[in-house]
Amino acid sequence: RSGTTYTNPPSNPTQGLKRPRNDAGNKVTVVLGAQWGDEGKGKVVDLLATESDLVCRCQGGNNAGHTVVVEGKEYDFHLLPSGIINPKSICVIGNGVVIHLPGLFEEAENNEKKGLKGWEKRLIVSDRAHLVFDFHQVVDGIQETQRQATEGKIIGTTKKGIGPTYASKASRIGLRVCDLLGDFKEFSTKFKNLVEQYQSMYSSLTVDTESQLKKLKEYGERLRPMVRDGVYYMYEALHGPPKKILVEGANAALLDIDFGTYPFVTSSNCTVGGACTGLGIPPLNIGEVYGVSKAYTTRVGIGAFPTEQLNATGELLQTRGHEVGVTAGRKRRCGWLDLVILRYAHMINGFTAIALTKLDILDVLDEIKVGMAYKINGKRIPHFPADMELLHKVEVEYETFPGWKSDTSAARKWNDLPQKAQNYIRFVESHIGVPIKWVGVGKSRECMIQMF
Ligand SMILES: *[C@@H]1O[C@H](CO)[C@@H](O)[C@H](O)[C@H]1NC(C)=O
Numbered sequence: 059r060s061g062t063t064y065t066n067p068p069s070n071p072t073q074g075l076k077r078p079r080n081d082a083g084n085k086v087t088v089v090l091g092a093q094w095g096d097e098g099k100g101k102v103v104d105l106l107a108t109e110s111d112l113v114c115r116c117q118g119g120n121n122a123g124h125t126v127v128v129e130g131k132e133y134d135f136h137l138l139p140s141g142i143i144n145p146k147s148i149c150v151i152g153n154g155v156v157i158h159l160p161g162l163f164e165e166a167e168n169n170e171k172k173g174l175k176g177w178e179k180r181l182i183v184s185d186r187a188h189l190v191f192d193f194h195q196v197v198d199g200i201q202e203t204q205r206q207a208t209e210g211k212i213i214g215t216t217k218k219g220i221g222p223t224y225a226s227k228a229s230r231i232g233l234r235v236c237d238l239l240g241d242f243k244e245f246s247t248k249f250k251n252l253v254e255q256y257q258s259m260y261s262s263l264t265v266d267t268e269s270q271l272k273k274l275k276e277y278g279e280r281l282r283p284m285v286r287d288g289v290y291y292m293y294e295a296l297h298g299p300p301k302k303i304l305v306e307g308a309n310a311a312l313l314d315i316d317f318g319t320y321p322f323v324t325s326s327n328c329t330v331g332g333a334c335t336g337l338g339i340p341p342l343n344i345g346e347v348y349g350v351s352k353a354y355t356t357r358v359g360i361g362a363f364p365t366e367q368l369n370a371t372g373e374l375l376q377t378r379g380h381e382v383g384v385t386a387g388r389k390r391r392c393g394w395l396d397l398v399i400l401r402y403a404h405m406i407n408g409f410t411a412i413a414l415t416k417l418d419i420l421d422v423l424d425e426i427k428v429g430m431a432y433k434i435n436g437k438r439i440p441h442f443p444a445d446m447e448l449l450h451k452v453e454v455e456y457e458t459f460p461g462w463k464s465d466t467s468a469a470r471k472w473n474d475l476p477q478k479a480q481n482y483i484r485f486v487e488s489h490i491g492v493p494i495k496w497v498g499v500g501k502s503r504e505c506m507i508q509m510f
């Protein structure tokens with residue numbers, strides 16, 4: 059085997075490594091979704107990215123979507139860390155991410171048209187990241203059709219092939235960036251074997267192997283200059299000169315493969331552990347962990363949603379909040395803020411602070427409710443249920459607040475917010491048990507009120 063030709067930079071590969079407990083090195087700041095996604099993580103990341111040297115993705119693929127508004131221009135990010143719009147940040151796509159190469163280049167080119175510059179020189183891709191192939195996307199669609207036929211319901215995936223790619227990874231038949239950049243003959247053989255395996259499972263699957271391989275070879279060469287050994291790269295970043303490092307979570311706690319509302323979840327780890335496994339960094343290097351939550355709750359696709367409001371309230375949140383998915387254009391379901399969920403997400407992630415976004419969407423409501431606890435047969439249950447049948451049946455105990463009925467979108471500091479809005483925020487803060495560091499009242503950077 060000819061081996062790969064890209065270079066890693068272990069300054070001295072034989073030198074003893076620094077012992078983490080004596081010299082923990084730089085800390086990473088992690089931003090995570092605390093609900094079912096679409097909380098506005100991009101806005102928090104954008105605030106922090108302007109001062110970050112390194113912005114990393116650790117899981118998921120182009121199934122997530124962030125919109126970031128800078129100087130009136132809306133950028134859409136799915137696979138690229140949204141820190142890429144900051145010309146001073148280096149961005150890392152870690153080993154835990156799955157990469158659809160045509161999607162990556164298309165996304166970069168679309169953002170280039172809006173003004174993104176020099177991304178190719180600022181993007182680092184782990185050689186251990188798994189590749190999403192076009193046929194994984196086709197299989198994603200076939201699986202959804204089969205679920206509809208056999209169970210009468212779908213998961214509501216974005217059909218971006220993420221689930222099938224993580225399945226290939228777990229089945230030890232997946233192909234990684236290092237395979238693509240190694241001996242191409244060997245890669246071609248493995249690719250053909252993979253296609254055959256999938257065709258034996260899905261008889262309707264047709265793949266033009268030769269044309270796929272031709273395209274993959276081209277994409278591989280475009281990617282090559284960006285590829286590094288992710289472990290060494292992160293190690294050097296952690297133990298070199300002081301650096302601000304940011305990890306941008308995709309998806310969210312309740313979509314986590316282990317802790318989310320299974321099976322209506324994504325196929326990766328969207329909770330804090332994913333930052334370690336998806337980048338190859340020790341837990342000791344995790345610093346701040348910011349949870350992002352809307353001031354209400356939304357969910358895309360099907361699955362239990364205890365605080366959902368299937369009436370005028372839900373519709374109002376949907377329209378005022380422009381609750382339509384960035385990736386698949388689907389309308390999001392809407393309901394009240396659910397503190398059971400946020401406390402559960404906090405137990406797993408150990409948030410050091412919260413960003414509460416889209417408060418302004420609540421501006422016109424007469425009254426605002428907050429889900430406090432779940433009850434079954436009139437009795438409070440002590441935990442967030444794993445069993446979805448149970449979650450469907452829970453009755454939510456609410457606290458009701460008077461609405462502030464005034465426009466908060468121009469507020470730029472805490473004191474600009476009406477007293478009733480402040481009360482709402484303080485209540486939420488004390489019932490999660492985590493300080494709220496930012497309150498969002500609009501789309502742009504200036505609309506994130508920083509509290510401390
Ligand atoms: C997520 O974490 C679990 C538990 O550590 C692990 O078994 C699984 O492989 C991880 N999944 C992915 C996609 O990284």
Ligand SMILES: *[C@@H]1O[C@H](CO)[C@@H](O)[C@H](O)[C@H]1NC(C)=O
Binds near residue numbers: 367368369370371
């Ligand atoms: C709105 O719908 C939810 C259930 O979807 C229900 O619990 C709630 O009482 C309704 N609110 C009003 C004002 O009708």
